[in-house]
Amino acid sequence: MKFxxxxxxxxxxxxxxxxxxxxxxxxxxxxLLERDREGATALAAALQTAVDKVDHCSRCRxxxxxxxxxxxxxxxxDAGTICVVETPADVLAVEQSGSYRGVYFVLMGxxxxxxxxxxxxxxxxxxxxxxxxxxIEEVILATNPTVEGEATAYxxxxxxxxxxxxxSRIAHGVPLGGELEYVDGSTLAHAFSGRRPVx
Amino acid sequence: MKFxxxxxxxxxxxxxxxxxxxxxxxxxxxxLLERDREGATALAAALQTAVDKVDHCSRCRxxxxxxxxxxxxxxxxDAGTICVVETPADVLAVEQSGSYRGVYFVLMGxxxxxxxxxxxxxxxxxxxxxxxxxxIEEVILATNPTVEGEATAYxxxxxxxxxxxxxSRIAHGVPLGGELEYVDGSTLAHAFSGRRPVx
Ligand SMILES: [Zn+2]
Ligand SMILES: [Zn+2]
Numbered sequence: 129m130k131f132x133x134x135x136x137x138x139x140x141x142x143x144x145x146x147x148x149x150x151x152x153x154x155x156x157x158x159x160l161l162e163r164d165r166e167g168a169t170a171l172a173a174a175l176q177t178a179v180d181k182v183d184h185c186s187r188c189r190x191x192x193x194x195x196x197x198x199x200x201x202x203x204x205x206d207a208g209t210i211c212v213v214e215t216p217a218d219v220l221a222v223e224q225s226g227s228y229r230g231v232y233f234v235l236m237g238x239x240x241x242x243x244x245x246x247x248x249x250x251x252x253x254x255x256x257x258x259x260x261x262x263x264i265e266e267v268i269l270a271t272n273p274t275v276e277g278e279a280t281a282y283x284x285x286x287x288x289x290x291x292x293x294x295x296s297r298i299a300h301g302v303p304l305g306g307e308l309e310y311v312d313g314s315t316l317a318h319a320f321s322g323r324r325p326v327x
Numbered sequence: 328m329k330f331x332x333x334x335x336x337x338x339x340x341x342x343x344x345x346x347x348x349x350x351x352x353x354x355x356x357x358x359l360l361e362r363d364r365e366g367a368t369a370l371a372a373a374l375q376t377a378v379d380k381v382d383h384c385s386r387c388r389x390x391x392x393x394x395x396x397x398x399x400x401x402x403x404x405d406a407g408t409i410c411v412v413e414t415p416a417d418v419l420a421v422e423q424s425g426s427y428r429g430v431y432f433v434l435m436g437x438x439x440x441x442x443x444x445x446x447x448x449x450x451x452x453x454x455x456x457x458x459x460x461x462x463i464e465e466v467i468l469a470t471n472p473t474v475e476g477e478a479t480a481y482x483x484x485x486x487x488x489x490x491x492x493x494x495s496r497i498a499h500g501v502p503l504g505g506e507l508e509y510v511d512g513s514t515l516a517h518a519f520s521g522r523r524p525v526x
Contacts, residue, residue: 141373144366167343
């Protein structure tokens with residue numbers, strides 16, 4: 129015995145959402161049908177619209193409905209500085225910090241040889257070409273401080289420095305306002321190895 | 328700065344799902360667009376199909392694509408016994424136990440005067456009429472052992488017994504295989520007050 133076919137299919141379909149198991153898919157389905165059919169219809173439309181319209185920016189690979197995204201086509205931004213991040217969420221985080229006026233390159237992932245993700249899969253070959261062709265002044269590596277993120281940063285700094293491009297890595301360490309006793313060990317290790325002389 | 332409009336709308340739309348906050352809606356959106364566009368399209372279709380086709384069974388109120396659901400129209404089931412539950416998930420749980428061959432009535436909720444949910448809102452007026460008209464032999468109350476579930480069971484047993492209908496309540500107590508020390512206090516209280524002499 130199961131739910132009726134249309135309900136069962138919706139329960140299955142909801143499983144495509146990350147973090148949604150069978151029980152929560154069932155709870156979501158019953159909730160939508162009983163209390164929020166308008167929400168369900170709006171969600172169906174939003175899903176289809178996003179799938180149909182959203183693609184990668186031809187310059188930075190970030191998600192956009194345009195051929196070139198708003199940031200890449202903003203003449204007030206410094207097109208000579210490119211910040212390399214792993215995901216669109218990282219772009220958002222940097223933008224919200226208000227500390228950066230250059231443009232971006234979004235890897236949509238990181239190097240992961242075991243999963244068959246090499247430089248081409250994250251667009252690094254075309255990126256390298258672009259940096260050289262456009263005479264970019266500085267590339268800021270803002271991949272995550274994880275094993276894969278560090279490896280990706282290392283690979284990029286290697287190939288770009290050989291082309292004579294200035295490359296920098298954002299600083300990692302104890303977050304401002306963070307209490308030392310609550311900071312995890314690898315962050316602390318980063319903070320110590322990245323220590324600078326007090327002037 | 329936000330994501331592009333179509334992404335932002337999808338993030339908002341996902342918030343209609345219970346338990347999905349802004350951060351997980353964002354994670355779901357980026358995951359679907361980057362890794363599972365087919366899943367997103369299938370989910371959009373499943374949502375619309377469910378909204379269009381699924382309605383309440385005219386007899387038991389359970390969700391179904393039919394006028395009368397499969398259980399209600401199954402001639403092998405005992406139509407003289409009705410089990411009253413709060414939700415479609417409860418029907419599934421009872422069916423999966425394999426311990427019941429009668430039919431159901433699904434309240435799609437419980438009495439909750441503070442929220443303006445009285446007997447009519449959960450279909451009890453029509454249910455009472457149906458029980459009397461069809462000369463139902465027994466009504467088994469399987470609402471949840473919560474304050475609202477108990478109040479709903481109490482209300483139903485009161486009106487049905489006045490009509491001379493046999494009414495019973497499922498037993499509550501320590502689950503089979505449950506260890507006493509891990510059972511919560513109110514379940515234990517139920518188990519003690521519902522104790523029966525050993526024969
Ligand atoms: Zn762009
Ligand atoms: Zn039915």
